[in-house]
Amino acid sequence: MSTATTSPAADRTAAPVQRPVKWRDPLLYIFFTLVSAVVFGLLTESGRDTTFQVATGGDLFTIPNFALPATATTWLLTAVMAALAGYATWAALSRRKTGWWVPLLFGMAFILAFLTWIGAGRATVIPLTSLLAGALALSVPLVFGALSGVMCERSGVINIAIEGQLLGGAFLAAVVASLLASPYLGLVAAPVAGALVGVLLVFFGVKYWVDQIIVGVVLNVLVIGLTSFLYSTVLTENEGWNDRQSLPDLAIPLLSDIPVLGPVLFDQNLLVYLMYVAIVVLQIFLFRSRWGLRVRAVGEHPKAADTVGINVIRTRWVTPVLGGALAGLGGAFFTVGSGLAFGKDMSAGNGFIALAAMILGKWNPVGAVAAALLFGFSRSLANVLSTIGGAGIPGEFLLMLPYLVTIFAVAGFVGRVRAPAAENKPYVK
Incomplete structure (x- = not known):
């Protein structure tokens, strides 16, 4: 008669697996806190004041300009940063996540x-x-481009052609608005150009299985070359084809008179209000609707999506084309949205910054918008610094600032992110 024995290891209770301590965020916070203490605190001359302006003439109530003691203010803000860095360090040691507010x-x-x-x-x-x-x-084209990238890549199609879609939207918006003397009709035409570039992307990338990254790069070169040629010939030689047409600002009563937030958010043109709508709609549709579930399923596991009746090929056709239209709409910012005529290569790399915003936002509409606002703020800050003299900062550095912020943000704050599993992978039924 044999007696069953159990291994001592089986009697032990398995120790819980702990998350590894992640030092990336605390170290970054500590580094920037030291920068603030050394540069802003120690190098600020005592007895100097900094004057801020927070209101404009049309605000609901007037807030006068106010001056703050520079040294005390910088040390106070540095203390706040040190406290947040300490909290992030404690959270890392406790293997807890810090909230978005940190x-x-x-x-x-x-x-x-x-x-x-x-x-x-x-x-x-x-x-x-x-x-x-x-x-x-300045964030408007970045937001539209980043949302376009989210739509495309969630369906499994890499959209490197955002730069070309922005430029195509700017070109067609300028031409249509000039010929028809209506910036609103130019705004309607802009998504058409982006959608056409999206059709070419899907045609070669999905139908004929060409590498989508290569197709996107080729489409960017194609749009840049085509618009530059048409600008040098058709637009330059024909008067009235490239006039300035500007979307008027549409102030929302009462809301536009709120100090600071009113002029920023509620005294904008129609394109900015469409951006607000696009953010909310895409966030809801992508994560709270049957359509969004199907798109994400196609981007993650197309074979499993096909087995439950989802048309993978059709989804990979429709979604990137809609995403291209969204990017084309953002391209209208460069012409009718800003009251400018079309110029060669006026998108100026915004499509690639939008791609970085999409990655920094981890393929989520809200995260991508936050990253796009960060990059737009860096450009606006560079403009303000140029206006006030730059405080001794070379002008070349101010021009590089948005791109430096893009590099450091993606390299330092993204960490390990996972793209949709099936992107740039042809699906064979």
Whole structure:
């Protein structure tokens, strides 16, 4: 008769698997806190003030400009950053996640400390409202481009052609608005150009299985070359084909008179309001609707999606074309959205920054919008610094600032992110 024995290891209770300690965020917070202490705190001359402007003439109630002692303000903001860095360190040691509010508050404190240091002892004021309004305006093409990238890649199609879609939308919007003397009709035409580029992307990338990254790069070159040729010939030689047509600002009563937020958010043109709608609609449709579930299923596991009756090929046709239309709509910002005539290569790399915003936002519409606003703010900050003299910062560095922010944000803050599993993988039924 045999007696059953059990292994001692089987009697032991398995120890819970702990998450590894992640030091990336705490170290970044500590680094920028030290930068703030050394540069903004120690190098700010005592007895200097920084003057801020937070209201405009049309606000509901007037807030006068106010001056803050530069040294005390920078040290106070540095203390706030140090406290947040300490909290992030504690959270890392406790293997807990920090909320979204930690990087938001830290970033705001660092930027305010930087602006206080820049404006210390200067006769000019720091226009906070203009800075934020410029950031929102410059973020418009980035937001549309990032949302386009989210739509396309969630369905399994990599859209490197956002740059070409933005430029095509800007070109067609300018031409149609000039010929028909209506910026609104130009706004309607812009998505058509983006959708046409999207059709070419899907035609070669999905139908004929050409590498989607290569197709996107080729389409960018094609659109840049085609629009430059048409600009040098048709638009230059024919008067009235490339006039300035501007979308008027549509102030929302009462809301537009709120100090700071009113002029920034509620005194904009129709394109900005369409951006608000696109953000909300895409977030809801992508994560709270049957359509969004099907799109995400196609991007993650197309074979499994096919087995439950989802038409994978049709989804990979429709979704990128709609995404291209969204990017084309963002391209209208460069012409009718800004009241400018079309110029060669006027998208100026915004499509690639939009791709970086999509990655930084982890293929989520809200995250992509937040990243796009960050990049737009960096460009607006560079413009403000140029206006007030740059505080000794070389002009070349100010021009590089948006791209430096893009590189550091993607390299330092993204970490390990996972793209949709089936992107750039042809599906054979």
